[in-house]
Amino acid sequence: MNAPRTALHGQDTTITGSLYVAFELGDKSWKLSLGDGVRSPNRCTVAAGDTAAVFTAISKAKARCHLTIDAPVRSCYEAGRDGFWLHRCLEAHQITNLVVDSASIEVNRRRRRAKTDRLDSDKLLSMLMRYYGGERRVWAVARIPTPEQEDERRVHRELDRLRQERTAHSNRIRSLLVLHNLRPERIGGRAWAHWWTQHTTQLLPALRAEIEREFERLLLAARQIRALEVQQQREGAAVRNPRLRGSRALRVSAPAVPGS
Template structure:
């Protein structure tokens, strides 16, 4: 079959660009070889994940045969990052395809107040972005780095720990608020279930709690006990479940004052599992880079991009405050003092500058782990206390 159109801006050699628009009910597939006027669009809607992936692969191979493409032609498949995670990319990679995952927010869209949006239009837009990316227009979309299976699995440990810690606080806070509805202002620290069973919680006038409220608080205490038990067990086993190289990187970070075991573990598992080529990539990955708006006479500072991993970004802001407290003689802390010297009482100015401190800190920690460069002026902890077997998980 002769091509209907030849675009010399396309990559040399034959290729097949495939875009997937994923949804719960079906997948929309768009295919283009860079030579035709219109793409081929199809839909697969099997009920199971394996069958739907198999249907998509069959459709890709069917188009290859129909368009006269070689079976081993370069096939690049793009889909947006979302709830399906990375399993599709890993499965396609095993089959010999070249999968790409893009950030959905990086896909350019029309700015009309009312724009048409359907799965068919979305897959065509994805396909056009992929064709532009293959031509070398890498700014058309942001490609997501796919972690290894081990790195992705290890993140579940630290994220589950954070979720359990949050649930413990939520249960205690719920118990406190339920007690306040009857005028009981006692604290809810310690063993709440035992105090509840002994009848130590009373209404404002000394009367016992209503039976319905007492039953609800009892059920809430059971959920609290389960969350605390799981949290305690996970803390004891978390570090031992990590491989030795990861444990070493965590230990290296803990050697710096102001960085505790929880913060070091989260940074290594959430951020420093991947390779960075320069400091700009580090700052961009955590979303702490500025986003200016400079057009004509309008010059507005829009703040930071807030892209990338939001968990790491919030952690770094918290770490930056600890760094100023426990590393006051470091170059980063001195830089913060110089910037806020005339605004000692201006809290808003400090909150703005602390973002820049967080960006400088994460770059310094990256250099420390990758090249062994200790941050300028930073103080290390005592090694004898740091490698103790009895580790405390409180930053």
């Protein structure tokens, strides 16, 4: 039993008359399954990011399924590293797209699915048809943020990564030192500078150089964290103070001065 007929089993056949497209997004290539709910799905592979090839595949699939040029197209893909740019591109071409929360997709309980596993495009196509056939609980659809909302989250996410990086550098230095039974109370600050001066002679040159390079990376992460925290505080103050918010808007919209 092919995927479309499985999808239509017991469902309202009014889902026919549209083209359904499921994307399996990979780093180097995308796999597409395309069908109308009547015929077996057509499959093709395009280079990752090649939207022109995607629209060509959709046009060919419509012709194969004897659908009109303006027949509605419904598509889906799993939320992942590509984010929402593809969703916006599809919507701009009058394609109704769903970005699906991977964690919400039903799975065979006997086969545990890793978080990083991707469903193949045929399975997604079947579920897409079931969704439009009335099974709205087949998955959870992600809420699509605006580009501005996405951009506002950047600082918070970068801060999270930098704090993790700072901890990793600190832990690495401690791990290298404990090889020689050296256990500083804290990595960084004035106390560290004094401690390092006292104990550096106990280390061989290569290890000493490695720790110093690691400490440089730690300092860089710490500086960037401080800069982003200051930025967050200023933006928070601007949100709370209408005058500051207005001046911030003027700064953002003001044209750049040549040579500045």
